[in-house]
Amino acid sequence: MTVTELIAALGRLPADARVVLPHFHGGFVDVVSVHPEPVRRTVAETMADAAYEGADPLAEAPFAPDETAIVIDSE
Numbered sequence: 884m885t886v887t888e889l890i891a892a893l894g895r896l897p898a899d900a901r902v903v904l905p906h907f908h909g910g911f912v913d914v915v916s917v918h919p920e921p922v923r924r925t926v927a928e929t930m931a932d933a934a935y936e937g938a939d940p941l942a943e944a945p946f947a948p949d950e951t952a953i954v955i956d957s958e
Contacts (some may be wrong), residue, residue: 921948
C-alpha cells in the first residue's frame, strides 16, 4: 500500500475514529507513531518471512535500502 492509497482509505472513514493494530496475542493496540524508515526487499523462503527488512544495528555489512517505507507502529 502506498501513502496515497492509505490516505484515500482513511479519508473514507470517520476522522475521529481510533486507529489500532492487531496485537500478537489477540485484541488490539493503539497506533503510537508513524515514521519513515529505509527498507529493502528480502527473499522470503516461507510464508512467515517478512517481505521487507530494515537495517540491523548489529550487522557488520553496510545496509543498502531499496526504498523508504512509512511505518505505522504500536507500543
